[in-house]
Amino acid sequence: MASDEPNARPSEARLKLLRTATRIFYAEGIHAVGVDRIIAEAKVTRATFYRHFPSKDDLILAYLREVHQLERGMVDEALAANLSPVEPLLAIANSIAQNIQSPGFRGCAFLNAAAEYPDTNHPVHQELIAHRAWFLGTITTLMAQVHEGTADPAARHFVMLRDGAMAAGCLSDPTLVSETFLRGVEGLLRINSERQSTESAR
Amino acid sequence: MASDEPNARPSEARLKLLRTATRIFYAEGIHAVGVDRIIAEAKVTRATFYRHFPSKDDLILAYLREVHQLERGMVDEALAANLSPVEPLLAIANSIAQNIQSPGFRGCAFLNAAAEYPDTNHPVHQELIAHRAWFLGTITTLMAQVHEGTADPAARHFVMLRDGAMAAGCLSDPTLVSETFLRGVEGLLRINSERQSTESAR
DNA sequence: CAGATCAGACCGAACGTTCTGTCGCTAAGA
DNA sequence: TCTTAGCGACAGAACGTTCGGTCTGATCTG
Missing domain, CATH: 1.10.10.60 (Homeodomain-like)
Structure with a gap:
């Protein structure tokens, strides 16, 4: 560039x-x-x-990389205050919930870009796929610290809730969307913690 | 028109x-x-x-209304085979999961339109908001038959999973996305059914 | 005959990109 | 200290294409 x-x-x-x-x-x-x-x-x-x-496409790619850096910063911050396996995930979830309720919230820049650039050969599309792979990988790693055996499905579930919340956050009441998201995450983490506790007790 | x-x-x-x-x-x-x-x-x-x-906008509105009719048809079909309170919701969820795995799947037409038309004053945006209100209302009504007291949050949770699944279905493995969605819905319905059973047993 | 459709030209604006010449600033060299 | 070269930014024009929309006259069908 x-x-x-x-x-x-x-x-x-x-x-x-x-x-x-x-x-x-x-x-x-x-x-x-x-x-x-x-x-x-x-x-x-x-x-x-x-x-x-x-070209304009170079600017668009730079925009997406900028947003990616912002999201990495958010995740790094959540990881820095790392006390127990569940807390980084809750910190990330809370950060997402706060973002949803912030002024000017307009969904996920990457999902929005996916809607506008559906051609998988386009560099914009490839950039957003890479971003999503990073995020899923990060959540999967964190979930593995909660419960190794179900990390993959649990991470996918977390990301699905995140995607749904990001999509809906500016299309309906952001407070209700945030609540729904946080409850979903808490339920997910509780189930996975209980699995870990159950298996530790054996 | x-x-x-x-x-x-x-x-x-x-x-x-x-x-x-x-x-x-x-x-x-x-x-x-x-x-x-x-x-x-x-x-x-x-x-x-x-x-x-x-105008082009009229065509776009017609397109969204066409997709809305298709989705209504899908929901009506699920309601027609109505045996127990949980079954229509499962039928809708299964229909969504099949859609995600179908060739040419490209997410939710309404979420995609939201990304391209963020201006709340634009008729396209208003059309998609109306569609979403219908869908959330429908799911809320169905959830009320499972458990009256938690119908609202449960419906919002269902729709969040749906939105997340629709967003991700063409950005990653559609089979995994469908599984994750169906598991999420099953867990949600199980929790809400148990609440209903618990309250019925009192 | 009336309505729907055709073929095709046209409009002005917007689109993303290219280009030229000028100006200002800074650093290096004489 | 002065000069020069290089770099970045400026102002603005121009390009060809695409955009959504308008219009006319001819043809076809029920």
């Missing part, structure tokens, strides 16, 4: 473009927003835009 | 347009497909298109 060397300090113009794109793509959709709009609101010129992003 | 009187037989041209739009919009996304494409593949002319649909 142009001008994005790992150790180079990103230019102010590039940051402005990426920040603007992240905000507008998330709020309004990707296809619904043209590069003209991003350029105008970032207050840079066309030449500057194309200097940093060779 | 033009030429769509309740008792009039829809013309062949209109049917072709709607059928084509339903297929392509669902498979490829709404913004990603222009009217030219629909017209070319439906093998009608531009004037015919605009005779039946005054």
Whole structure:
């Protein structure tokens, strides 16, 4: 990607473009927003835009990577305060619930991108698949610490609840959606903890 | 909506347009497909298109109403074979699971439309909100027959699992997604049935 | 005959991308 | 200290294509 060397300090113009794109793509959709709009609101010129992003698709990929980093940050934070096997999962769930209730919440950037880019050959689609693989893998690892034998189905169940909550959070009452999600997660963790306790008692 | 009187037989041209739009919009996304494409593949002319649909938005609304009718048909079928309070819900869940595993599955047309039309004032957005209200209401009514007191949260939980399954069904292994969904629903129904049995035994 | 459909041209706007010349800033070299 | 070169950003025009929508006249069918 142009001008994005790992150790180079990103230019102010590039940051402005990426920040603007992240905000507008998330709020309004990707296809619904043209590069003209991003350029105008970032207050840079066309030449500057194309200097940093060779095409609109490059900007979209940068947007998704930006959101991915934000979500990684959230997960890393939950892992840092790690006391018992269940707590990181609850911390992640609470973070998701808070996000759902935050102003400007507009669902999952990756699920939204999937709706707009269904072609599995498109780089945008491939980017979101990679993100989802990371998230499922992370939850699976955490679930394995709760109960090794059922980690896979339990993680899939967690992610399904997450996906459902993210999808519905801006289509109905976010408070009810968050409650439903947290209850589902708590029930899931309770069942899996009891399995672990039952097997430990043997 | 033009030429769509309740008792009039829809013309062949209109049917072709709607059928084509339903297929392509669902498979490829709404913004990603222009009217030219629909017209070319439906093998009608531009004037015919605009005779039946005054604008692209009218076609999109017709597409969503078409999918809504299909889903109503699925639910009506599940209700028709109604033996016990739990069975319609299981039938609906099984129908959803089969859909997820069917060729060409591309998620929920309404969730996909929500991603592309986030503006709550847009008629497309309002159409999908109405559809979701119908679905949640239907599931709530069915859950009330399982256990009156927890019908609301249980229905929301069911719909959350459904949304998550629909979102993930074409982004990962559809068989695993279906299994996860059906297990989640079975667990939910078991818990709610046991609540009903417990309260009946008092 | 009336309505539906056809063929096809047209419109202005928007789309993503390319390009040119100019300006400002910074760092390095004389 | 001054000059120069290089880099990044600016202003703005231009390109070809696609977009959704409008319109006209001809043909077909019931």
